[in-house]
Amino acid sequence: MRHHARVAVLLQVLASGFAAGAVYGIVAVGHSLVFRLTGVVHFAFGELIALGVFVTLLVAAGSGPVSQTSVGGARFLLALVVGLLVTAAASAGAYFLAIEPYRARGSTIGWVGASLAVAFAVRTLLVVFFDRPAYVFPDPIPFRRLGSEGFWQVGGATIQVRSLFVAAVALALAALGVRLLERTRFGRALEAIAQDFDAAVIVGLPVARLVGLAFALAGIWAGLAAILAAPSAAFDVDAASRYGLYGLLAAAVVWFDARRALVVGIGVGLLQAGVSSAHLAGASIGPPYRDVVPLGLGLLLLAWRSRTTGEALE
Amino acid sequence: MRTAAALRDAGRDALALWRLRTTVGALALGIAAFAPLAASDARAADLAGGLYLAAAAVGLALAAGVAGLPCLAQGAFVAVGAVVSAHLLAHGTPTVLAALAGGTAGVLAGGTVGIAFVRLPPAGFAAATWIVSWLVALALQSLPWLLGGAQGIVVAGGPTPSQQYELALALTALSMLAYTALARAPIGLALAAAREREAAARALGVRTARLRVTVIAAGGGIAGVSGALAVQLAGVGDPASYGPFLSFKLLVVVLVGGGLAAFGAPVGVLVLGALSLAADALGTLEHVAASRAHELLAAIMLLGVVSLGWEGIVRPARRERLGGDSALPQRPETAPLTAVDVGKSFGELAAATDVSLEVEPGRITALVGPNGSGKTTLLRLLAGTLVADTGRIDRAEGGVARTLQSTAVFPSLTPVEHLLVASAARRRRSGFLRSLLATPLARAEEGAFVAEARHVLGQFGLATQADVPAGALPVSDQRLLMLAAAYATGASILLVDEPTAGASTGEARRVIAQLLRLRDQGLGLLVVEHNLGVVRNLADRIIVLDAGRVVADGPPDEVAANERVRAAYLGRQTL
DSSP, rough: OOHHHHHHHHHHHHHHHHHHHHHHHHHHHHHHHHHHHOOOOTTTHHHHHOOOOHEEEEEHTSSSSSOTSSOHHHHHHHHHHHHHHHHHHHHHIIIIIIIIIHHTTTOOHHHHHHHHHHHHHHHHHHHHHHHHSSBBOOOOOOGGGBTTEEEETTEEEEHHHHHHHHHHHHHHHHHHHHHHHHHHHHHHHHHHHOHHHHHHHHOOOOOOHHHHHHHHHHHHHHHHHHEEEEEEEEBBBHHHHHHHHHHHHHHHHHTHHHHHHHHHHHHHHHHHHHHHOOOETTTTTTGTTHHHHHHHHHHHHHHHHHHHHGGOOO | OOHHHHHHHHHHHHHHHHOHHHHHHHHHHHHHTTTHHHSSHHHHHHHHHHHHHHHHHHHHIIIIISOOOOOOOOOHHHHHHHHHHHHHHHHTEEEEEHHHHHHHHHHOOOOOEEEEEHHOHHHHHHHHHHHHHHHHHHHHHHHHHOOOOGOOOOOOOSSSSSHHHHHHHHHHHHHHHHHHHHSHHHHHHHHHHHHHHHHHHHHHHOOOHHHHHHHHHHHHHHHHHHHHHHHHHHHOOOOOGGGHHHHHHHHHHHHHTTTTTTTTTHHHHHHHHHHHHHHHHHHHHOOOOHHHHHHHHHHHHHHHHHHTTTOOOOOOOOOOOOOOOOOOOOOOOOOOOOEEEEEEEEEEEEEEEEEEEEEEOOOOEEEEEETTTSSHHHHHHHHHHSSSSSEEEEEETTOOEEOOOSSOOOOOOOOOHHHHHHHGGOOOOOOOOHHHHHTTTHHHHHHHHHHHHHHHHHHHHHHGTTSSOGGGSSSHHHHHHHHHHHHTTTTTTTEEOOOOOOOOOHHHHHHHHHHHHHHHOEEEEEOSSHHHHHHHHSSEEEEEEEEEEEEEHHHHHHHHOOOOIIIITTOOOOO
């Protein structure tokens, strides 16, 4: 019996951890994409996710309450497209308005401040317009109809069906992103810009357009992550900020290497789910530590990393 | 008697540095001290809160302004000070002790964050400190044993609001004095140099990581004290007040006010406070909860500053450095620099293989070779910025200095300041505490080194430009300046990378004259040079490098006649 219970817990941790981690992974790939191209850390990524979610909600159902069933299919599809476009535009706009002026001058502290400013501006606007504590985001695909109310009983564990779907789509998306960077002409042009910005300008690449496009792409990325993640639980701006934060953590630990960032993102999700259901000497260390442990561990890894990156300077 | 003399000297120095700005500051402080007479308790408490924010922002200005580090964890340091102090105060510890404990905790937090992440590239440092900010905020929210969870920790009693106000005013004024002392001291100069050209600063012997950790810790200490005192002012340690927004707000205040002047951060707080009051008034009209508007306000303010291309409201004041009258310090014993069988490879590429050479005092050794033959790598190995895979390099500690290939001055520093950065390693009385307190010995040493710097600049023909920002100098003067700076390190061996690259004939002649003069003073020079005409005029000895190996080493005539050299390198040119 105890054995069975353990297997059940393990299955549950794996399923929910993998689903959350896959979303962190997508965000981490987005962070890597932006950093590789511009040397800029996109501090507003989490807030763009929130923007994507709330714009979609607004188009689908106005700013009133939304339930899982109240939104029609066609309108919801339209809402999704609008949400993605708005995040793409916001991301590219933020780059041209706030980040590029400082990046061009080589002022790190300037673009750090500017991208944070974008984050807080978007965040406040969303909080003002969508002022209820949490929102339900309708599921684009009716997983409720599968299993019992969208849950499967496997080996004693209760697994949300959509978590498997989230994990699968996230993996596919991330693979697509990596492929885009490595195999296409667009990707190679971006790589050239990342290697040497000035040389890319001289060679005649339309650098501003390409980088703007990359930021737009990162925005779409954020929107997709949002649509994937949001229906799993009640959604608010803080939840979105945390997706951005964990994505950044995963990407920074492997110094913005897209493939590894995906893996670390999934690892963070698993760790978080593990910590949430962990017991130590009978007492549950559980949920209060679900943020503290992954962040602390990530920072330790980053500190370890800083010992080696320092030599590369000069 | 000695104390009296020291006080008199300090007074004289202070008077010499006294400017209009100082008068304004002192007057403002004097008037501000009487503000509680005219204000209600609630108003005094508000003002005290603003002043604590200003003090923490001045601490951040050390890291973000002087050192140019994108530090996003200052709010976390405030939180650490507040947590320590809240627990102590709740157990009846006196305010002063709690403040000291909070400050100590802030120093430890800042030091830890600094040591852990300061070697990361700036973008990584920003990301890491931002995550630290979140970690602290989330820990305070989710772990009730830290700060009482959602209810917070109640801290009753303590000073009255007007006493709190005076405390906060004193803390802010002291932070600004500390900022000024450190920014002007060798520590601040070295950090400014590293902010503008890190590689060039390192080549002059600036220990960037160590100094940066020092200022982050110092800023953390100020943040800790202000957090510790502010928690008593608020009457409750509330986890919700230490979110990542606090770190962002502090950064906004510094960027908007100006991070390179002591008055910058307080002015930033003033502006933000005034805007918040306006927003509150507007909010009451529009029935919008005002507290939400503050985040937006800070964000918009910063974006405004960005798009207008401002560098902050308060710009740093430029003050001439006054020299003392002491004799020139002694140069260390000259010792040769020797390399024995040194090897270094980057992956497949062997940049140096079995290189053995000696750079002797009183001689100029030229290092020549085709592009990519490993000359610059060899210089970096000899200077110690790269570590060799094999072989041995003997050099006296502080005995070797290097100039960089490109002309790499620190644009906002004056030539005198360049030389002070370079000579800092020879100082004995410019440590953190002595700089902070401006002890008589530290001031005397400063005078002696400024005098030395002016003397050296005179020798290099730069006396008239000694107090102009170096970015405004012509390129030929910048070139000489970096040579003078390398000389000012006190090293007896100088490694000079392409001193005449891109120079006109006249400019090259000036540089050559200086190199010959340095040789005649007994310094040993290793000069990388492409212009073989220059090499011929200059060198006592020539070392030819090809594909990371020494292919010839001897007097110019002998090397010129060497068949291998002709074959490998000199095909089209003759010495």
